[in-house]
Amino acid sequence: MRVIGLSGWSGAGKTTLLAALIPWLRAQGLTVSTIKHAHHGFDVDKPGKDSHTHREAGASQVLVASSRRWALMTELRGGPEPVLAELLARLDPVDLVIVEGFKRDSHPKIEVHRAANGKPWIHPEDPAICAVASDVPPPAGLPHAALDDIPAIGMLALRYAGSSLDRPGQRQPREEP
Template structure:
């Protein structure tokens, strides 16, 4: 059995990361072990220039694992490759997780909670597709799926816990 995925999707500036920062500890307190995959449109580098791992990766290593007794990280060079969510999920330890939360990847065919806030560019209807299982907003909108209060992370965590228990 593979680990369930649940994406949190929204227009930039809506508060995906902020909500996840609040929801993840609530899920953890309930015994739900979650992983996270975050999509970014920005150039990013988690390695530190000048450190040995950085120098060796820049020397041409296509994959580098940095490990300590507290954590480890795998960095993979992916020039000119399209991000593939299934491949990213496959790299996670599904035996250690109950759920993989995905921030972004709004066009992927996976279950999603869409977020929409008054005043943020874009319409909420443009976020809704057949994979959206709920909408979290600061407005009282009329939608054909559960409507959650984006400012109530406990309610969002409640929904996720029930969604997981139902078997999605």
């Protein structure tokens, strides 16, 4: 599987970009999955549901299945947070995995930058940033696309996505499809 990250400060538009990018990639015939890192406690389950009751009772994992979808929830119960490589290994194979968050990891990333945020650029502090999606030209001459140019951002994502098995320093830009 190939992996590309979207990295940027809160409010830069990462999730909005992701929501537009996925349909474009699917229209190119690609299968896409995402991994989102949450910096705080989150819950995908609701109190009052049987699965929530199972989890609250102490189950390590709860799998909920229906004719439309299934979900597996895992409680860490004080265990270490899984690293990105472990999470990638749990996904079914797809053409491209887009990672939102995990900005300290070394997978290739596109920086999402919005000038109105007033936040500094993440690149060059993060050498894994290989391209930029922004409403202003980026520093350091990185390849870039306008925030609203979904096809151009999609092409950057495909060009710079690395294998989930790549190690830092071994990534090479991919040929455009």
